[in-house]
Structure formats: C-alpha cells, structure tokens
Amino acid sequence: MALSGLDIYKLLPKTNCKKCGFQTCLAFAMQLAKKAVSLDKCPDVGAEVRALLEEASQPAIRLVEVGAGDRRFAVGQETVLFRHEEKFHHPTAIGLIVEDDVPASGLAHVLKGIHALEFERVGQKIGVQAIALHNKSGEKGRFLEQLKAVRAASSLPLILMTSSAATLKEALAVAGPERPLAYCHRVTDLASYISVCREFGVPLAFRASSLEEFSGATRQAVQSGFADLVLDIPEGRAADRLWQLTQMRRLAVKKGERSLGFPTMVIVDTAVESEAVCQAAAYISKYANILLLRTVKPEHILPLLTFRQNIYTDPQKPLQVEPNIYPIGDVSKDSPVLITTNFSLTYYTVLGEIESSRVPSYLICMNTEGMSVLTAWAAEKFGAEQIADTLVKFKLADVVSHTNLIIPGYVAMMSGDLEDKSGWRVLVGPREASGLPAYLKNL
Numbered sequence: 396m397a398l399s400g401l402d403i404y405k406l407l408p409k410t411n412c413k414k415c416g417f418q419t420c421l422a423f424a425m426q427l428a429k430k431a432v433s434l435d436k437c438p439d440v441g442a443e444v445r446a447l448l449e450e451a452s453q454p455a456i457r458l459v460e461v462g463a464g465d466r467r468f469a470v471g472q473e474t475v476l477f478r479h480e481e482k483f484h485h486p487t488a489i490g491l492i493v494e495d496d497v498p499a500s501g502l503a504h505v506l507k508g509i510h511a512l513e514f515e516r517v518g519q520k521i522g523v524q525a526i527a528l529h530n531k532s533g534e535k536g537r538f539l540e541q542l543k544a545v546r547a548a549s550s551l552p553l554i555l556m557t558s559s560a561a562t563l564k565e566a567l568a569v570a571g572p573e574r575p576l577a578y579c580h581r582v583t584d585l586a587s588y589i590s591v592c593r594e595f596g597v598p599l600a601f602r603a604s605s606l607e608e609f610s611g612a613t614r615q616a617v618q619s620g621f622a623d624l625v626l627d628i629p630e631g632r633a634a635d636r637l638w639q640l641t642q643m644r645r646l647a648v649k650k651g652e653r654s655l656g657f658p659t660m661v662i663v664d665t666a667v668e669s670e671a672v673c674q675a676a677a678y679i680s681k682y683a684n685i686l687l688l689r690t691v692k693p694e695h696i697l698p699l700l701t702f703r704q705n706i707y708t709d710p711q712k713p714l715q716v717e718p719n720i721y722p723i724g725d726v727s728k729d730s731p732v733l734i735t736t737n738f739s740l741t742y743y744t745v746l747g748e749i750e751s752s753r754v755p756s757y758l759i760c761m762n763t764e765g766m767s768v769l770t771a772w773a774a775e776k777f778g779a780e781q782i783a784d785t786l787v788k789f790k791l792a793d794v795v796s797h798t799n800l801i802i803p804g805y806v807a808m809m810s811g812d813l814e815d816k817s818g819w820r821v822l823v824g825p826r827e828a829s830g831l832p833a834y835l836k837n838l
C-alpha cells in the first residue's frame with residue numbers, strides 16, 4: 396500500500412543533512428511520496444528501511460505482460476478503486492475463446508471473424524487483444540495442430556488452456572518466444588504448471604474457488620519465486636463474481652493485501668449472447684483485467700470495446716485532437732469552412748458527418764483544451780475573441796478565397812460579436828452534427 400509523505404518521513408534519518416538536495420527530510424519525504432525523486436538520493440537510509448520503502452512503492456496490483464512484439468498487452472498495476480481518484484492504467488484485455496475441436500474450415504472462419512474485430516473510434520484503434528485456444532478435445536495432437544494453425548493465421552497474443560501440464564509444455568515449445576499466457580484449471584495442479592511456466596518464462600492464469608484459496612496459492616507461488624500470475628474468477632452467478640472481483644481489488648488497493656494483488660481474469664461462458672455482453676460490460680467496470688468471450692459478432696464486441704475505451708480514459712485528460720485546419724475530401728479555395736473544438740468526441744462526430752455529406756470542406760479544430768462546444772464557450776475558450784485569434788493564427792485567409800465561417804448552432808449567440816472581431820461573415824450551422832449533411836448540401 397502506498398505510504399504518505401508523513402509515513403515515509405517517520406522512517407527517514409531526520410537529520411536534515413541536505414545530502415539529498417532537499418532542505419529537510421520532510422521535504423524529501425513529500426517528494427518521495429509523489430514518486431518525484433528516488434530513494435537513492437538519501438545515502439543514510441538503512442537496508443531494512445530501504446526494503447520496507449521499496450516494498451511499499453510497488454503497485455498494489457502486479458503488472459503482467461502477455462505476448463511479444465507490437466501486439467503484446469499489459470494488465471494490472473492498478474492503484475485505485477474508482478477512476479476519478481486517479482485513472483485506470485491498463486484496459487481490460489478482451490480475448491476470444493477458440494475450441495480446438497472445430498474443423499479446419501470452422502477455425503479459419505472464426506479467425507477471420509476475430510480479425511474483423513478492429514475498429515477506429517475517436518482517432519484510436521480499438522480491437523480484441525488475445526485468442527484463447529482451449530484444449531476441449533483433450534487430445535495433445537489436436538491442440539498442437541490447432542495452435543500451429545492459429546499461429547500461422549494470427550499475430551494476436553495467445554492464451555493456452557489445457558488440463559495437462561505435459562501438453563502445455565509442448566504447446567509452449569510450439570509457441571516459441573511469443574510469451575503466451577498459460578492457464579491452469581485446478582489449483583491442485585498449480586505447482587506443475589508453475590514449473591513449466593518458469594522454464595519458458597511465461598505468465599500463468601489459474602482458477603481457485605475462493606479468495607482464501609487464491610491467497611494461499613499466490614503466497615506459495617511467490618515464496619517459490621514465481622509471481623507472474625493472473626487470478627481467474629470461478630464460474631458462478633454474475634453478482635458473486637463481481638463481489639469477488641471487488642473484494643480482491645479493495646483488499647489489494649485499500650488494505651495492502653499482497654496475496655490478492657494480481658490481475659484478474661473472467662471467462663464469460665453464458666449461452667445467451669445478449670446476457671454475456673451485459674455481464675462482460677459489468678466485469679469491465681469492476682474489475683476484470685482479462686475478459687474471455689465466445690462471441691465474434693461485431694455488434695457484441697464493438698459496444699464492449701467502446702465501453703472499455705470510455706472507462707479507461709484518464710478522467711482528468713479529455714481525449715484531444717491536434718488543433719489545426721483539416722481538409723476533408725477534395726477541397727478547393729471555394730470549399731466551406733467549419734469550426735469546432737478539439738474534444739475528440741466532438742471533432743470526430745463532426746468529421747464523420749462532413750464526410751458523409753460528401754461536400755469537400757475545411758474543418759478548423761480549435762484548441763479548447765479538450766472541451767466540447769458549450770462547455771468551452773461557457774469557460775470562455777470558444778468565444779468570439781478566441782475564434783478570431785485562431786483564424787489569424789491558422790492563416791485561414793490564405794487557405795480559402797471567401798470569408799464565410801460556419802459555427803456550431805449552439806453558439807449562434809456569438810455570431811454578431813465574432814463578425815465584428817474577425818471580419819468574417821458568420822454562418823450559423825445546425826445545433827447537432829447530424830444536421831450537417833443536409834446543411835452542407837443546401838449551402
């Protein structure tokens with residue numbers, strides 16, 4: 396659990412010798428608590444205190460990395476229960492379960508479906524992050540064969556789910572340096588799975604039946620020197636699983652319970668697809684770090700990816716677009732000019748509507764520090780004066796041969812003032828971006 400500046404101060408030598416570059420031990424302690432300096436700056440801290448402070452500075456939830464290369468993902472290292480307290484650091488990794496007993500044509504179809512699950516939203520690429528290959532057949536040969544086929548067709552990180560540690564060992568040899576996440580169904584098999592994972596340097600997810608069982612198993616694993624673990628919440632009612640996820644996060648973050656401070660995984664195996672999506676959304680909220688699903692339907696996955704993107708956005712830093720003049724389509728000097736704010740959601744909504752109008756246009760993306768139109772206007776960051784300055788700064792007069800500027804309908808009240816301050820003729824556009832196609836076509 397993170398220590399406060401005062402907690403740290405109590406452990407320092409309190410001699411105010413200034414060797415660390417600070418006037419007092421207290422000033423150094425405050426900076427240390429903010430992680431703005433390194434403990435190494437104080438040469439007089441004893442080994443015992445150093446070990447204690449280093450342990451306390453570790454994140455409450457360990458970081459686990461899965462995969463290799465560009466597609467690898469990390470989960471864990473979370474520090475808070477609620478995103479407004481700071482932010483959530485590593486988005487829930489969404490993976491899709493592939494059974495090894497499907498015929499080759501079926502496998503190719505499923506993999507094609509998985510690869511289609513990549514989307515672009517508010518300027519970010521979003522998609523699923525893993526394929527979980529399940530040894531449903533129970534046959535080693537079948538599992539290895541399908542693993543080779545998946546590897547040949549996909550670069551997504553793998554999760555290898557087999558009930559046999561011997562099969563896992565051979566599968567890891569096939570996977571090579573790809574650092575898949577191994578999976579152990581029974582806590583009683585954990586020692587043999589850890590032995591295999593240690594040999595190949597890969598992380599391991601395992602299932603236990605209760606918080607106590609998870610806690611006991613992770614303590615033993617850590618004592619044996621293996622801590623690259625993910626905790627798979629057992630099957631059960633969604634409410635029970637959410638309770639377990641919440642207790643784990645709470646105990647790790649608030650109570651400093653290291654034995655539960657590992658990323659979590661949830662397998663959503665509900666037959667009714669709509670119910671599975673609802674459950675998955677709840678697990679993304681609280682507090683699944685890896686989520687495995689069976690559906691590959693875009694109408695199921697896209698809402699989950701969108702929801703995840705919103706939950707894992709830093710609440711103190713709105714998604715922003717680089718301020719600039721953006722040409723949309725085959726523009727000319729006569730093309731209309733619209734202005735909006737640099738809040739990503741606003742910008743990309745306006746952009747999408749202009750594109751669908753098929754009227755080549757310029758879109759000025761103005762720096763409003765990521766605020767939407769009305770918020771920015773109320774905060775005096777999207778007023779007549781600021782817009783007039785932006786037109787000069789971006790040299791709009793050199794870009795087009797006319798002097799018409801289309802502003803959002805919500806800020807129509809500034810049009811007269813803006814005309815006076817900018818010298819441009821102000822046209823009031825629709826209030827909602829959805830009205831832009833008709834508006835632009837009828838200009």
Ligand code: SF4
Nearest residue numbers: 411412413415420437
């Ligand atoms: S070097 Fe250590 S003992 Fe000296 S002032 Fe800094 S924190 Fe205190």
